[in-house]
Amino acid sequence: MIIECEQKELMRGINIAIKAIPPRTTMSILECIVLDASGDVIRLLSNDLNMAIDTVIDGTIVEPGTVALDARILSDVIRKLPDNLVKINVFENYATQITCERAKFNLMGRVTDDFSYLPKYSKEQYFDLSEFALHDMIRQTIAFLAEGDIHPVMTGECFHLQDGTLRVVALDGHRIAIREQQVDACSGDMEIIIPGKTLNEIVRILGDDAERMVRVYIDDNSVFFEFERTKVMSRLVDGKFVNIAYILESQTETKVVLGKREFYDCIDRASMMIKEGDKKPIIFDITDEGIEISIQGMLGSMDDFIEVDEKEGMDQKIGFNPKFLMDALRVVDDEKITAYFINHRSPVYIRADDLSYQYIILPVNFVS
Amino acid sequence: MIIECEQKELMRGINIAIKAIPPRTTMSILECIVLDASGDVIRLLSNDLNMAIDTVIDGTIVEPGTVALDARILSDVIRKLPDNLVKINVFENYATQITCERAKFNLMGRVTDDFSYLPKYSKEQYFDLSEFALHDMIRQTIAFLAEGDIHPVMTGECFHLQDGTLRVVALDGHRIAIREQQVDACSGDMEIIIPGKTLNEIVRILGDDAERMVRVYIDDNSVFFEFERTKVMSRLVDGKFVNIAYILESQTETKVVLGKREFYDCIDRASMMIKEGDKKPIIFDITDEGIEISIQGMLGSMDDFIEVDEKEGMDQKIGFNPKFLMDALRVVDDEKITAYFINHRSPVYIRADDLSYQYIILPVNFVS
Numbered sequence: 001m002i003i004e005c006e007q008k009e010l011m012r013g014i015n016i017a018i019k020a021i022p023p024r025t026t027m028s029i030l031e032c033i034v035l036d037a038s039g040d041v042i043r044l045l046s047n048d049l050n051m052a053i054d055t056v057i058d059g060t061i062v063e064p065g066t067v068a069l070d071a072r073i074l075s076d077v078i079r080k081l082p083d084n085l086v087k088i089n090v091f092e093n094y095a096t097q098i099t100c101e102r103a104k105f106n107l108m109g110r111v112t113d114d115f116s117y118l119p120k121y122s123k124e125q126y127f128d129l130s131e132f133a134l135h136d137m138i139r140q141t142i143a144f145l146a147e148g149d150i151h152p153v154m155t156g157e158c159f160h161l162q163d164g165t166l167r168v169v170a171l172d173g174h175r176i177a178i179r180e181q182q183v184d185a186c187s188g189d190m191e192i193i194i195p196g197k198t199l200n201e202i203v204r205i206l207g208d209d210a211e212r213m214v215r216v217y218i219d220d221n222s223v224f225f226e227f228e229r230t231k232v233m234s235r236l237v238d239g240k241f242v243n244i245a246y247i248l249e250s251q252t253e254t255k256v257v258l259g260k261r262e263f264y265d266c267i268d269r270a271s272m273m274i275k276e277g278d279k280k281p282i283i284f285d286i287t288d289e290g291i292e293i294s295i296q297g298m299l300g301s302m303d304d305f306i307e308v309d310e311k312e313g314m315d316q317k318i319g320f321n322p323k324f325l326m327d328a329l330r331v332v333d334d335e336k337i338t339a340y341f342i343n344h345r346s347p348v349y350i351r352a353d354d355l356s357y358q359y360i361i362l363p364v365n366f367v368s
Numbered sequence: 369m370i371i372e373c374e375q376k377e378l379m380r381g382i383n384i385a386i387k388a389i390p391p392r393t394t395m396s397i398l399e400c401i402v403l404d405a406s407g408d409v410i411r412l413l414s415n416d417l418n419m420a421i422d423t424v425i426d427g428t429i430v431e432p433g434t435v436a437l438d439a440r441i442l443s444d445v446i447r448k449l450p451d452n453l454v455k456i457n458v459f460e461n462y463a464t465q466i467t468c469e470r471a472k473f474n475l476m477g478r479v480t481d482d483f484s485y486l487p488k489y490s491k492e493q494y495f496d497l498s499e500f501a502l503h504d505m506i507r508q509t510i511a512f513l514a515e516g517d518i519h520p521v522m523t524g525e526c527f528h529l530q531d532g533t534l535r536v537v538a539l540d541g542h543r544i545a546i547r548e549q550q551v552d553a554c555s556g557d558m559e560i561i562i563p564g565k566t567l568n569e570i571v572r573i574l575g576d577d578a579e580r581m582v583r584v585y586i587d588d589n590s591v592f593f594e595f596e597r598t599k600v601m602s603r604l605v606d607g608k609f610v611n612i613a614y615i616l617e618s619q620t621e622t623k624v625v626l627g628k629r630e631f632y633d634c635i636d637r638a639s640m641m642i643k644e645g646d647k648k649p650i651i652f653d654i655t656d657e658g659i660e661i662s663i664q665g666m667l668g669s670m671d672d673f674i675e676v677d678e679k680e681g682m683d684q685k686i687g688f689n690p691k692f693l694m695d696a697l698r699v700v701d702d703e704k705i706t707a708y709f710i711n712h713r714s715p716v717y718i719r720a721d722d723l724s725y726q727y728i729i730l731p732v733n734f735v736s
Contacts, residue, residue: 070667073640073668076640077640080633080636080637080640081637082633102672102673102674103634103637103670103671103672104670104671105641105669105670106668106669106670107667108668265448265450266471268448269445269449269471269473272441272444272445272473273473299438299441299475300441300473300474300475301474302473302474303471304470304471304472305470306470
């Protein structure tokens, strides 16, 4: 195999393919990026058994062929090369020479026989949305996924498609994040659970271009993302997702509208009074005048007060884990947020008027 | 004690004082910053037993007094406050209230009786140089200090003052960094060893203003830096520094002038071929045409070639630890560097024409 391609373009491809390289593994082929110039185009491929990537880069195929190269060494070498044409020359025993200007690297390549390429998949079930929309839906929900040993369905986000509306749900038993969005096209209703790990990598590969579309296919317990010249495959999480319908139908008692930045900063300051693992809640005392905010932590106590733009319904006194509130406020783009309360044993709903996002957070008990 | 001061000014002082807070300790008073408003000014103090800081901030003393507050909690709280006037009110039992706008924090303060203030010191022995000069001298040598278990004198930099010239030397047994600079004033000749840890913190506190002066006092096996409204004390390293005079007097055989950036980038690329702990040298083959650069590492091999602006003397073939060369090239500000070689068993000298800096690096043996 002999190929030629610009350093920047090669690096762009490596930065995509490296997302499916596992941090450590005993199977050394998984640590490799495959360069495949056996067809009409140059493809970079990777596969960590849960997720696989296949991306096309610009370049010239001088002599067709394939080679597998250690992803980290390849990435380090290409990153340090000058911004100029790079030539990759693979000899018969897979010894690989990378040349750029007067620099010449010799690396040991590997045969690609034991590498798993993306399987063929059915294109019957699919939906389309823009890179921007998919990026945003993941970004605004991913922090709500459960960490550690927990029911497997909670390690993934539920993608629920009904009547052309995609609802993405992430939850961890204490809180729920929901994002809704019209899809641009779809084959019909469906519900799948995509692993959080996959979504974290997808967000890092996806641009946030509102014009460029992503097509998502579902086949054989896997999901396939196709965008630009990249394909990403991931296994789905097995199982039935948690039913959250009954939570969404609750009648709320109190509505409050306030500035997001001010609210966030105040909770952020209060959280300085608790150590990691400290379960002390932040307490909101909501009256017509505004919200009295207080916390009694291991490190000290804080009181603060913020004005609200609007308050409807009865007064409330209710406590929350400050981290959970901050996770929600951090990803909301609106300057004003609306929060709905029921009572001190029921969750708060932070939601957009059009329900495009909803963050539902359970309260923490406190002795008042 | 009651004091009032602007959030930004208070934070500036905390950021200085926190440099002498140890990462962990069993003596909880060492984790505190002392706020001292017992005199005419507000002082922030810290002391980790090796190093002590005393800095003055702007503010109003409403009621004189002192208090010790946990440095990390204080820093976290003040950093999160709005950019406005902060009031610190200490009650009789050292309970401390910090107020800013409507936010009110209650922290547990401590009595300052068991805190060690800076001792009085003699002002007989001293030298002056600008913040900029001191900052630069440390920055350009500190990477050459030995790490880990090593002779104690190698953990500090030698400050040698003779005839109005300050020479700073850092070495680790494989390499030496030397910086020379005229001082602006001094009491006479002296030689001291200042711990690397102190210098690392000093660099982070010092500005790089060429107009502002630092006065350095030596007394009773300690050094005292005075600049702006800050005083830093540090213990000195005991012992006699390594004699390097015989190394400086060597006759060199080959002189090479070349572009620093190009040379650095080339060594950086070559270092991609070796893993951490791999002792493989980078080999320079110096001829009239330029330098042929090669490395045979565990991960592969590289060849490259760089042109030189000037070459005098015999050809050389000599191997080095690439990290050591990069540490030197990273801190040199000149675009062109001059390197002097003797033979493949003798060090390279990278030095300024006026000897304001010298980096001396021992070669690595290789079979050619």
